Amino acid sequence: MVNFQLRALRKAARILGGEERLRGVLDAPPGAFARWMQGAEPVPNDVFLMIVDFLADMESGVQPFGSAGETLPARSR
Numbered sequence: 001m002v003n004f005q006l007r008a009l010r011k012a013a014r015i016l017g018g019e020e021r022l023r024g025v026l027d028a029p030p031g032a033f034a035r036w037m038q039g040a041e042p043v044p045n046d047v048f049l050m051i052v053d054f055l056a057d058m059e060s061g062v063q064p065f066g067s068a069g070e071t072l073p074a075r076s077r
Contacts, residue, residue: 005043008051009036015058026050 013022023033026047035041043051 003039005036005048005051006039008048008055009043012051012054013037015055 009022013019016022016025019033019037023030026033028036028047032041036043036047
């Protein structure tokens with residue numbers, strides 16, 4: 001599963017213009033995000049589902065969340 005998550009993360013980062021942009025959209029802590037991007041730690045399910053929704057929206061031609069500069073509401077940690 002981690003390989004699929006990593007591919008999804010990298011694709012979302014490319015679409016958004018870079019890893020830092022994706023990290024900002026996800027409101028992810030820098031350390032955890034770095035571990036996700038290295039494949040050293042699995043992406044939390046809620047975050048992974050947001051990424052999958054984003055990629056699905058891109059495939060269907062819908063303007064996905066985050067592509068216009070908005071950020072996600074703060075998550076409880």
